[in-house]
Amino acid sequence: GQQLNQSPQSMFIQEGEDVSMNCTSSSIFNTWLWYKQDPGEGPVLLIALYKAGELTSNGRLTAQFGITRKDSFLNISASIPSDVGIYFCAGQNTGRRALTFGSGTRLQVQP
């Protein structure tokens, strides 16, 4: 089946730094999404991307849908302690509703 390679696996940064993480796939997706999971919680949607080349922002978060449809990145600017968590990319194709998730990027922010 389709697989997503997400990197980096983990990051430890200082408060105020910018963060970048990305996801690549061997096959195309029609929708890319980024979720965040806090400890003991289910993932929560951060950003959804529906068009190749699309660049979307949500506060300090910016995500892009790669032009090849096989990749996406998420940037977090000016990180704060509450950004701590696991970030997952996910891809979806028309006709198959199930999302394929990446393995996650664990982010730790040092105050």
Added chain:
Amino acid sequence: GAGVSQSPSNKVTEKGKDVELRCDPISGHTALYWYRQRLGQGLEFLIYFQGNSAPDKSGLPSDRFSAERTGESVSTLTIQRTQQEDSAVYLCASTTTTGANTGELFFGEGSRLTVL
């Protein structure tokens, strides 16, 4: 409640026993998913329900796993003859299926299963 509700939140069982996990989706959400998350790993798709259509069972790892959903209501995931490798958090999610926003899943807090 307003969100997806799952029960039990924690379940410890002995190898070989059967377990049943329950998911109550957001009212009005026609689609329901089950995912499995092993410790430190990503989410692994198990099964998808959409209204009264035949479910997408392509992610179920073995015939010990089954799930049911009646209409657009509660779903149960059953694992028979549990094995230690079944230990994981089982996440349920629901969503609407109209428009472009079908990837916006709303997750419950999960059921943590530990098989001894």
